Amino acid sequence: MGCSPFFCYKSGATRQQISTHTEDLPGDINTIRYTYKELARATENFNPSNKIGEGGFGSVYKGRLRNGKLIAVKVLSVESRQGLKEFLNELMSISNISHGNLVSLYGYCVEGNQRILVYNYLENNSLAQTLLGSGRSNIQFNWRSRVNICLGIARGLAYLHDDVNPHIVHRDIKASNILLDKDLTPKISDFGLAKLLPPNASHISTRVAGTLGYLAPEYAIRGQVTRKSDVYSFGVLLLEIVSGRSNTSSRLPYEDQILLEKFPEVTNGVLLLQTWMYYEQGDLAKIIDSSAGDDLDIEQACRFLKVGLLCTQDVTRHRPTMSTVVSMLTGEKDVDSEKISKPATISDFMDLKIRSMRRENNIAFASSSTLLSTIMAHSSPLLSQETTQASITFTAISERE
Numbered sequence: 001m002g003c004s005p006f007f008c009y010k011s012g013a014t015r016q017q018i019s020t021h022t023e024d025l026p027g028d029i030n031t032i033r034y035t036y037k038e039l040a041r042a043t044e045n046f047n048p049s050n051k052i053g054e055g056g057f058g059s060v061y062k063g064r065l066r067n068g069k070l071i072a073v074k075v076l077s078v079e080s081r082q083g084l085k086e087f088l089n090e091l092m093s094i095s096n097i098s099h100g101n102l103v104s105l106y107g108y109c110v111e112g113n114q115r116i117l118v119y120n121y122l123e124n125n126s127l128a129q130t131l132l133g134s135g136r137s138n139i140q141f142n143w144r145s146r147v148n149i150c151l152g153i154a155r156g157l158a159y160l161h162d163d164v165n166p167h168i169v170h171r172d173i174k175a176s177n178i179l180l181d182k183d184l185t186p187k188i189s190d191f192g193l194a195k196l197l198p199p200n201a202s203h204i205s206t207r208v209a210g211t212l213g214y215l216a217p218e219y220a221i222r223g224q225v226t227r228k229s230d231v232y233s234f235g236v237l238l239l240e241i242v243s244g245r246s247n248t249s250s251r252l253p254y255e256d257q258i259l260l261e262k263f264p265e266v267t268n269g270v271l272l273l274q275t276w277m278y279y280e281q282g283d284l285a286k287i288i289d290s291s292a293g294d295d296l297d298i299e300q301a302c303r304f305l306k307v308g309l310l311c312t313q314d315v316t317r318h319r320p321t322m323s324t325v326v327s328m329l330t331g332e333k334d335v336d337s338e339k340i341s342k343p344a345t346i347s348d349f350m351d352l353k354i355r356s357m358r359r360e361n362n363i364a365f366a367s368s369s370t371l372l373s374t375i376m377a378h379s380s381p382l383l384s385q386e387t388t389q390a391s392i393t394f395t396a397i398s399e400r401e
């Protein structure tokens, strides 16, 4: 494990102190600085045919360096101020750490308005586009490969949480941030929202960011970042990998429509509640992806699902640490079923909030935008417009009503 001057706070710089002006870039970033010309050459002038993705940060291009190495070049969109902050954040979060289940940052480029990150190129795209995508991928995720993916992500997160000093909370663990190499080894990517936990701090308060469906409720409500908020997101991801379904998908198989009758307020967290429902009925195997392959080990898959339920418990101390999760996934440690109760979903909170606001204000919301702005005005100051993904669901709730 690397311990950079930044991570040990020897540089005296904290994330908050670093301004977003180019000239104030921290000098102790332990990685290669590329010229814009080099990266333009590698990507054939950022040719659209080399574009492999688009995220909140900007566009991602595939490229080849002069030494033949394939790279992924992430170009920050110029107008994105928030992205600029994330650029510095990502750079500092991962430039000095390395683990087999984290993407490797090769370097960066800062020239004029340009801010670019350069990673190793991962051949098999993200879990969101392959396992959970709409049938465009021809990768077969048999059970063995899913076990390796779940374990790899758990190990990568345990490393960030326990082995790096200060500890890192990723804050945006989700299927589109898990990239796969040619052997389907998972690599955690996108450290734009990562937070460094100061030594001895149990949590830090922050503006809420992240992605709906994976957000731990206490983080969404109070903006408190702890390692347990990542554990929650990991739990959701674990259920998605075993079931092959997205937690936020509104497209449910016909036989599962009953779930929406049972929990009519739910617009996301569907998979979580579905898993809980089958767990209560003693029929957990029903949620396992039917295309998990001939090598499926049903007992192991059910254990993974129980770990997912444990990770998404409402009470944070009932969620295991990531190193315990690793032990439970490998079978070294038993899963304590007695600790499993109904998982928490952010929908519980939003529905409650809407109802209590209605009671308080006696209002019928005229439109989704009125609803959204009223919620924002009444919410904890930590809940902000930055929570763009959450906004979508606020809207969805109001439209359904």
Ligand SMILES: Nc1ncnc2c1ncn2[C@@H]1O[C@H](COP(=O)(O)OP(=O)(O)OP(=O)(O)O)[C@@H](O)[C@H]1O
Pocket: 052, 053, 054, 055, 056, 057, 058, 060, 072, 074, 103, 119, 120, 121, 122, 123, 125, 126, 129, 176, 177, 179, 189, 190
């Ligand atoms: N190192 C890489 N190797 C191969 N493809 C990559 C790499 N990094 C990113 N990509 C591709 O680019 C896409 C966009 O990545 P990016 O991290 O910018 O956004 P995202 O995680 O999909 O979305 P958001 O920024 O909203 O969280 C990924 O889904 C993936 O397809």
